[in-house]
Amino acid sequence: MARGTILIDEDRCKGCELCTTVCPFDLVHIANHFNAKGYRPSTLVDPQGKCTGCTLCARMCPDVAIIVYREGA
Amino acid sequence: MERKAVFANPEALTDDLTHYCPGCTHGIVHRLIAEVIDELEIREITIGIAPVGCAVLAYNYFNLDFAEAAHGRAPAMATGLKRVQPDKVVFTYQGDGDLAAIGTAEIVHAASRGENITAIFINNAIYGMTGGQMAPTTLPGQVTTSTPFGRDVKLAGYPLRVAELIATTSGAAYVVRRMVTKPATIASAKKAIKLAFQAQRAELGFSLVEILSSCPTNWGLSPLEALEWVEESMAAYYPLGDYKVIDEVKSLR
Amino acid sequence: MAKILMKGNEAIAEAAIRAGCEAYFGYPITPQTEILEYMSRQMVELGRTFLQAESELAAINMVYGAACAGSRVMTSTSSQGFSLMQEGISYIVCSEVPAVVINVMRGGPGLGNIQPSQGDYFQMTKGGGHGDYHVIVLAPATLQEAIDLTILAFDLADKYRSVVTIIADGMIGQIMEPVELPEIEPPQRPDQPWALTGAKGRERNIITSLYLGGPNLEEVNLRLQKTLDEIKANEVRYAEHMLEGAEIVVVAYGTAGRIAQTAVKEAREEGIPAGLFRPITMFPFPYARLDEVAKSVEHLLVFELSAGQMLEDVRLATRDRLPIHFYGKMGGVVPSPAEVLTEIEKIASP
The missing domain is CATH 3.40.50.970 (Thiamin diphosphate (ThDP)-binding fold, Pyr/PP domains)
Known part of the structure; x- marks a missing residue:
């Protein structure tokens, strides 16, 4: 399976959580800190490198805050 | 290994962060439209018309020529823009107050004329911008700031089913209802938006994509709860589906 | 042509x-x-x-x-x-x-x-x-x-x-x-x-x-x-008729101006020194020129097919420095030149 990752632009994120429920591996969570706008942004928690770059989280995001990368794609 | 971005901001969107509330699905629909415009390579010939309502500032977010219409008049303005430059792609982006209350005449007649434009209709069952009043699409019993006891249909009448209404017009080529609640429904909504723009490119007539959307702020729900309410309550009153797809549009699929 | x-x-x-x-x-x-x-x-x-x-x-x-x-x-x-x-x-x-x-x-x-x-x-x-x-x-x-x-x-x-x-x-x-x-x-x-x-x-x-x-x-x-x-x-535009030596100047525009022009001509034939000032741009209204014209005349007669709307601009232009008479007809009633002439005559011989 293609290995991927996501980059969440924390300052675009409004902390709506829509991205957190669609990850097949439950890798996207809400952070414990606040961004510049005062929202708790979502964050990728992927210590084992499970992200495949499937883009589902990004497709849920209303704010285009998530860029998805795939290796060798 | 080289890594490559497989999902990023479409060219047809600006980098501006929207003013929409957290979890508001306007942002998703904006992105879908922009993705479709990129895929069809029509950014340089597309002109959008923004409504009055929460999406009044939509022109800030699309990297396209854009006009801002008077409340409800976007289809008339789009008609003027399109009639004098029929080689351009013209779409309106309208909410339920704009399209289904004050602008009902304009949308019905644009559809009836078979105006070769596309309307993206955001139905979130409430007036968002003015702070949560009853919309023409507010559900029976739904509490808003102007139906504090719930929408009493004996007093306030019934919600309007726009896709069904527009589908009755002879000039409409493509009329569907979608929602944007999860990746699968979002993908379906994007396909519909794409087909609507393709129908316009093929000069097949009027197209309208109604999208059931959420308004977490004015519904008093979390963004995730709001999406559940779309799926359970709104989709029950406003069934998803294809209400009119003429054969020429089917053949574009 | x-x-x-x-x-x-x-x-x-x-x-x-x-x-x-x-x-x-x-x-x-x-x-x-x-x-x-x-x-x-x-x-x-x-x-x-x-x-x-x-x-x-x-x-x-x-x-x-x-x-x-x-x-x-x-x-x-x-x-x-x-x-x-x-x-x-x-x-x-x-x-x-x-x-x-x-x-x-x-x-x-x-x-x-x-x-x-x-x-x-x-x-x-x-x-x-x-x-x-x-x-x-x-x-x-x-x-x-x-x-x-x-x-x-x-x-x-x-x-x-x-x-x-x-x-x-x-x-x-x-x-x-x-x-x-x-x-x-x-x-x-x-x-x-x-x-x-x-x-x-x-x-x-x-x-x-x-x-x-x-x-x-x-x-x-x-x-x-x-x-x-x-x-x-x-962009101020206006037309003037028979203002030379005029003592009573009718101010009217459009169709009223045309009716007034006939009335003014008939008044002159009767020996009444009447003239016509006809604004062509209603905005911008010819305030300065009308004010100038009013300096050398005795009376203005504002004639409109309305209740005294342009009248307000005539008063603004002249600051009520001279008698301003008004003749207006409403509701789609269009007077004949003779009726306007009668109004001019009333001013000439009160």
């Missing part, structure tokens, strides 16, 4: 076509409907844009859309319809795009009647819609003048990127008389880098009348006011 016999509404429509009008959107209402009908044939035959809208609201917003595309565009209506168009006119003015609106006035208020009237003076010259603005208002007294002013209207709309209106009435719209229709070269229009034509090879264009926050909207208003100042400085 040979003169031909034409109906007023058709003459206005043909003038617009010759001025290079590329798009027309309208809605039927008496007494202007022949403009729409004429356009429905001619514009289509010329391959230009014609569309009968579902309402005046839609028509003016179609005009707005076509104007945003940089198209030379117009609509026409009568009073009740003009009221409905006020919303769109306010937006068009604020958006700074050019458009021409013809108003062939009829009786009001309410549904009124379909007889000639000048009851829209206030709503046309004083803004009429929401916000701080005025539109240029041109008042023809003859069909020839209606033709010439319609052609001028398109050029002024381009020049000032705003709405220019023709304040006609049912008499102008419905009568027939011989006119000359000028052959016009294709219009030399200013560049329109602002037009919505697709963001190809340039940054995107946005046309909006929304300016939230901070001083933005005030800045836009200041710019609009600056344009109005230029209009006031450059």
Whole structure:
């Protein structure tokens, strides 16, 4: 399976959580800190490198805050 | 290994962060439209018309020529823009107050004329911008700031089913209802938006994509709860589906 | 150039076509409907844009859309319809795009009647819609003048990127008389880098009348006011008849001006030193010239097919320094020159 990752632009994120429920591996969570706008942004928690770059989280995001990368794609 | 971005901001969107509330699905629909415009390579010939309502500032977010219409008049303005430059792609982006209350005449007649434009209709069952009043699409019993006891249909009448209404017009080529609640429904909504723009490119007539959307702020729900309410309550009153797809549009699929 | 016999509404429509009008959107209402009908044939035959809208609201917003595309565009209506168009006119003015609106006035208020009237003076010259603005208002007294002013209207709309209106009435719209229709070269229009034509090879264009926050909207208003100042400085137009030695000057515009011209001529034949001052631009109103004229006369007689609307501007122009008499007829009643002459005689021999 293609290995991927996501980059969440924390300052675009409004902390709506829509991205957190669609990850097949439950890798996207809400952070414990606040961004510049005062929202708790979502964050990728992927210590084992499970992200495949499937883009589902990004497709849920209303704010285009998530860029998805795939290796060798 | 080289890594490559497989999902990023479409060219047809600006980098501006929207003013929409957290979890508001306007942002998703904006992105879908922009993705479709990129895929069809029509950014340089597309002109959008923004409504009055929460999406009044939509022109800030699309990297396209854009006009801002008077409340409800976007289809008339789009008609003027399109009639004098029929080689351009013209779409309106309208909410339920704009399209289904004050602008009902304009949308019905644009559809009836078979105006070769596309309307993206955001139905979130409430007036968002003015702070949560009853919309023409507010559900029976739904509490808003102007139906504090719930929408009493004996007093306030019934919600309007726009896709069904527009589908009755002879000039409409493509009329569907979608929602944007999860990746699968979002993908379906994007396909519909794409087909609507393709129908316009093929000069097949009027197209309208109604999208059931959420308004977490004015519904008093979390963004995730709001999406559940779309799926359970709104989709029950406003069934998803294809209400009119003429054969020429089917053949574009 | 040979003169031909034409109906007023058709003459206005043909003038617009010759001025290079590329798009027309309208809605039927008496007494202007022949403009729409004429356009429905001619514009289509010329391959230009014609569309009968579902309402005046839609028509003016179609005009707005076509104007945003940089198209030379117009609509026409009568009073009740003009009221409905006020919303769109306010937006068009604020958006700074050019458009021409013809108003062939009829009786009001309410549904009124379909007889000639000048009851829209206030709503046309004083803004009429929401916000701080005025539109240029041109008042023809003859069909020839209606033709010439319609052609001028398109050029002024381009020049000032705003709405220019023709304040006609049912008499102008419905009568027939011989006119000359000028052959016009294709219009030399200013560049329109602002037009919505697709963001190809340039940054995107946005046309909006929304300016939230901070001083933005005030800045836009200041710019609009600056344009109005230029209009006031450059575009004042009026006609004068028999002012030499005049002691009683009738002030009237449009059809009333034409009736008054006959009355003034008859008064002169009776030995009454009467004259006529006829504003052609109702906005910008010829305040300074009227004030000048009033300095050498004894009386002004304001004559309108309304209740004393232009009267207010005459009083502003002259600051009530001399007796200002008023004769107005409302509700579509059009007096004869003899009736106006009687008013002049009353002033001459009280």
